[in-house]
Amino acid sequence: MVAIQAILKSNACIAELPPSLVALFLGATSGIGRSALIQFARHAVRPRIYIVARPASKIKALLDELHDINREGTYTVIQKDVSLIRETSEVVEFFKARETKLDLLFQSVGFISLNGRQDTVEGLDPSMTTRCYSRLRAVQGLLPLLNEAATPRVVSILAGGQEGKMMEEDLDLRRPGNYSIVAAAVHSATMLTLAFEHLARENPGISFVHAFPGAVATPLLSRGSTGLVRLLMTGIVHPLVKAFATSADDAGARALFYLTSDLYSIKKSTVTLTDGIDKPPMSGGGIFLVNEKSESVDNEKVLADYRAREVDKQVWRHVTEIFNACAERVS
Numbered sequence: 388m389v390a391i392q393a394i395l396k397s398n399a400c401i402a403e404l405p406p407s408l409v410a411l412f413l414g415a416t417s418g419i420g421r422s423a424l425i426q427f428a429r430h431a432v433r434p435r436i437y438i439v440a441r442p443a444s445k446i447k448a449l450l451d452e453l454h455d456i457n458r459e460g461t462y463t464v465i466q467k468d469v470s471l472i473r474e475t476s477e478v479v480e481f482f483k484a485r486e487t488k489l490d491l492l493f494q495s496v497g498f499i500s501l502n503g504r505q506d507t508v509e510g511l512d513p514s515m516t517t518r519c520y521s522r523l524r525a526v527q528g529l530l531p532l533l534n535e536a537a538t539p540r541v542v543s544i545l546a547g548g549q550e551g552k553m554m555e556e557d558l559d560l561r562r563p564g565n566y567s568i569v570a571a572a573v574h575s576a577t578m579l580t581l582a583f584e585h586l587a588r589e590n591p592g593i594s595f596v597h598a599f600p601g602a603v604a605t606p607l608l609s610r611g612s613t614g615l616v617r618l619l620m621t622g623i624v625h626p627l628v629k630a631f632a633t634s635a636d637d638a639g640a641r642a643l644f645y646l647t648s649d650l651y652s653i654k655k656s657t658v659t660l661t662d663g664i665d666k667p668p669m670s671g672g673g674i675f676l677v678n679e680k681s682e683s684v685d686n687e688k689v690l691a692d693y694r695a696r697e698v699d700k701q702v703w704r705h706v707t708e709i710f711n712a713c714a715e716r717v718s
Contacts, residue, residue: 414496422639548684584672601679
């Protein structure tokens with residue numbers, strides 16, 4: 388386990404990195420993402436930070452806090468709903484019109500639907516879209532700018548190392564009876580890892596990290612529920628989880644560690660390794676899978692079989708077909 392004290396010491400060294408790092412955060416208005424964003428702004432020198440938030444989000448308080456922490460930073464809000472692929476594509480275009488490189492892409496957006504599958508206007512489950520499809524659409528669209536950065540990195544906080552058996556004939560769980568909370572979670576995590584491995588092979592200069600945060604005291608569960616279920620989640624389940632879960636501050640510090648430490652970098656030139664901490668091995672597909680203790684996870688029994696049967700290629704075809712279908716729907 389990487390101790391939180393070592394992580395905080397490493398994060399403080401972000402101040403020694405080159406100034407004007409460009410970072411894009413998807414999912415930074417609450418929980419782990421908000422904590423990672425605030426800690427990054429505290430340490431970075433003149434960062435240029437973009438924050439994707441739904442139009443209904445109360446973003447002013449966050450922006451005020453960021454300006455108080457670091458008045459030399461630039462903070463731009465992109466008001467889009469990334470439960471829709473088309474709006475994620477609009478995020479990509481907005482960013483590309485303003486920047487020529489992207490150093491750091493951080494993704495923690497997502498929720499668990501406790502009300503069953505309720506498709507968006509694009510015909511997709513929004514919980515799977517936020518946890519998988521929109522994350523991948525953002526990466527796909529921003530690859531040219533990531534490749535222009537000196538040490539580009541993509542970090543997704545979801546369920547790295549928790550990949551499992553999928554219904555390969557129904558990857559988006561569209562067929563009646565296939566969708567469930569567990570199936571949506573497994574498919575989202577597994578497809579995300581396999582797609583990251585595909586992208587890592589095609590873009591060897593980009594570091595990809597898929598991390599599992601463990602139990603964290605965030606509003607994740609209540610956000611995916613309504614009515615009585617929401618009351619139960621906010622009034623009973625969330626307080627119980629909070630009693631033994633990792634704090635959002637500590638989980639955010641670990642997430643920022645993944646985003647900035649040489650420990651999870653293909654290239655050097657980010658925060659150098661802390662004494663006594665060895666660089667973790669990557670998956671057989673060339674990405675970092677990390678657990679809640681910031682340790683490398685070996686899930687090759689599952690992933691090697693998928694690669695051998697080229698399910699990773701099947702996943703990427705599936706993902707791009709969805710992107711194309713959503714683009715055609717807009718046009």
